Amino acid sequence: KQYETLLIEKKDGIGTLTINRPKSLNALNSQVLQELHDAFIAIDQDKDIHVLIVTGSGEKAFVAGADIKEMKEKHALAGREFSNFGNKVFSLLDNLSQPTIAAVNGFALGGGCELALACDIRIGSENAKFGQPEVGLGIIPGFGGTQRLSRLVGPAKAKELIYTGKVIKSEEAETIGLLNAVVPIEELLDEANKMATMILKQAPLAVKASKEAINRGLEMDLSHALALEAEMFGILFSTEDQKEGMTAFTEKRKATFKNK
Ligand code: HXC
Numbered sequence: 001k002q003y004e005t006l007l008i009e010k011k012d013g014i015g016t017l018t019i020n021r022p023k024s025l026n027a028l029n030s031q032v033l034q035e036l037h038d039a040f041i042a043i044d045q046d047k048d049i050h051v052l053i054v055t056g057s058g059e060k061a062f063v064a065g066a067d068i069k070e071m072k073e074k075h076a077l078a079g080r081e082f083s084n085f086g087n088k089v090f091s092l093l094d095n096l097s098q099p100t101i102a103a104v105n106g107f108a109l110g111g112g113c114e115l116a117l118a119c120d121i122r123i124g125s126e127n128a129k130f131g132q133p134e135v136g137l138g139i140i141p142g143f144g145g146t147q148r149l150s151r152l153v154g155p156a157k158a159k160e161l162i163y164t165g166k167v168i169k170s171e172e173a174e175t176i177g178l179l180n181a182v183v184p185i186e187e188l189l190d191e192a193n194k195m196a197t198m199i200l201k202q203a204p205l206a207v208k209a210s211k212e213a214i215n216r217g218l219e220m221d222l223s224h225a226l227a228l229e230a231e232m233f234g235i236l237f238s239t240e241d242q243k244e245g246m247t248a249f250t251e252k253r254k255a256t257f258k259n260k
Contacts, residue, residue: 018056019032019063025061026064028063063115091144101122101196102115104123104130109133124182127185128169131166133165205241
């Protein structure tokens with residue numbers, strides 16, 4: 001499918017989704033959100049994509065937030081609908097069967113920070129900047145920021161960022177756990193692809209199961225989450241790749257996985 005605001009490339013099992021609305025610093029309007037919705041549903045079922053990289057076009061912005069010009073005229077009901085739909089779209093991303101890496105290439109503000117938060121792993125360029133400036137616009141984060149940011153960096157740091165609306169640089173984002181790594185902008189996509197390639201070398205069903213165990217476990221209390229882990233651990237012993245992985249170890253050779 002062709003999208004007007006997104007670019008999707010596939011190569012060697014890695015999909016790269018680029019938000020492509022550079023004139024508005026890739027701001028998320030209804031069209032981008034709808035296209036992301038359709039793209040995530042398609043990608044989830046795409047057998048040629050085993051890892052997804054999400055990035056923004058240009059060297060200035062990842063995503064500068066929800067489109068303020070479009071949001072400006074909304075009333076309460078439309079505001080709630082916009083937030084609900086965005087949450088639906090970002091939850092599709094969060095729960096995609098494939099692992100996801102945000103390659104944050106510039107401003108990740110408001111909805112842009114929230115988009116990065118809905119990915120599994122975040123790599124930032126040195127010029128990337130993060131913030132939840134919503135309270136300065138008279139609103140609050142509405143695409144998961146109050147929830148995913150607190151879960152990732154802890155409630156105190158999340159409250160500091162959300163109450164003050166301050167914008168932090170990559171270095172600080174890495175220190176608080178918002179970024180997994182920081183690299184120069186010209187190395188950003190290479191670095192994301194390197195990490196994707198390392199993931200691709202592992203048993204695919206095991207990678208998927210670990211994502212599901214982590215994501216579902218985070219919504220449970222510890223004893224139920226550990227029971228889920230044991231269940232999923234057990235299920236993997238019925239896969240061919242478990243036999244292959246362990247046989248390859250004992251035969252002192254590299255495993256060749258079949259995604260079975
Ligand atoms: C609409 C935006 C935009 C946005 C930038 N643009 N961000 N349009 N919505 N979020 C547009 C500008 O209006 C401008 O278009 C063009 O992109 C270039 O931006 P400039 O502001 O001229 O660039 P610069 O001076 O370099 O400043 C960059 C910036 C600034 C610091 C990133 O653009 C900015 O502060 N943007 C808004 C960031 C923000 O508050 N995001 C949170 C939004 S609320 P024109 O045509 O005017 O030249 C949100 C809520 C999510 O995300 C939850 C919803 C439910």
